[in-house]
Amino acid sequence: MVVAIDGPAGVGKSTIAKMIAQECNFYYLNSGSFYRAYTYLHVQEGKDPMDFPSVLQTAKHYVLTVDEGHICVDGKNIEDQLHTRDVDRYVAKVSAYPPLREFVNEQLRRISKDIDVVVEGRDITTVVFPDAELKCYFDAKPEVRAERRYKQHPEGQDYESVLREIIERDHIDRTKPVGALQVAQGALYIDTSYLTMGQVCEKVLSAIFTLKGE
Ligand SMILES: Nc1ncnc2c1ncn2[C@@H]1O[C@H](COP(=O)(O)OP(=O)(O)O)[C@@H](O)[C@H]1O
Ligand SMILES: Nc1ccn([C@H]2C[C@H](O)[C@@H](COP(=O)(O)OP(=O)(O)O)O2)c(=O)n1
Numbered sequence: 001m002v003v004a005i006d007g008p009a010g011v012g013k014s015t016i017a018k019m020i021a022q023e024c025n026f027y028y029l030n031s032g033s034f035y036r037a038y039t040y041l042h043v044q045e046g047k048d049p050m051d052f053p054s055v056l057q058t059a060k061h062y063v064l065t066v067d068e069g070h071i072c073v074d075g076k077n078i079e080d081q082l083h084t085r086d087v088d089r090y091v092a093k094v095s096a097y098p099p100l101r102e103f104v105n106e107q108l109r110r111i112s113k114d115i116d117v118v119v120e121g122r123d124i125t126t127v128v129f130p131d132a133e134l135k136c137y138f139d140a141k142p143e144v145r146a147e148r149r150y151k152q153h154p155e156g157q158d159y160e161s162v163l164r165e166i167i168e169r170d171h172i173d174r175t176k177p178v179g180a181l182q183v184a185q186g187a188l189y190i191d192t193s194y195l196t197m198g199q200v201c202e203k204v205l206s207a208i209f210t211l212k213g214e
Pocket of ligand 1: 016152
């Protein structure tokens, strides 16, 4: 079974997807980690992340694997390197390059073949797995998402800057020529603004149990 989850930054996709994966014993895939990993690896090589064809070359040079939800290169977990200022600054633009999207999508489909999986991102319900057994769209007001992100790293940027970046990121994510964030037909729409993580998880689990006839 494929459970596909899309939604904007800070809405709770990773948190809930991991909870569902653990509860149902499904594999967990975070597609944003692929875009982050390629951005990181390219910058690490001292190359220009705005030269998108060259980022694709870098991507093709490395083999990414996923170990218990963590992205690895040559077997080494690089998760800690994926949320730096540099990666945050460039990843939205890098991820808008259609050939790179196609490259990432092929890998997501290959990894997910014949297994039970929860996959989250921006275009999972629309492009990568439009026929997923369960499609979910999580939403929340930008102010709520900024507050959640700010609380994750109170030592980092102030709330106003976090909110500004969330709004900018939303704009890029929603206006991408390919793979833009949108609510897929037939998706379970959940506004998480005033729900606890447990309540969101319950809604998704209930949909999975219904599908399984449990
Ligand atoms: N329903 C919720 N209520 C309160 N906080 C939440 C909720 N869902 C997620 N969070 C918190 O919001 C932050 C961002 O969640 P995350 O799962 O990283 O979002 P995303 O993967 O969509 O970017 C995390 O600190 C998480 O614990
Ligand atoms: N399927 C996906 C997943 C992520 N992206 C983009 C969206 C973001 O700008 C980056 C990083 O995604 P990620 O989910 O890690 O971002 P956030 O944690 O929500 O800030 O990649 C995408 O275009 N398509």
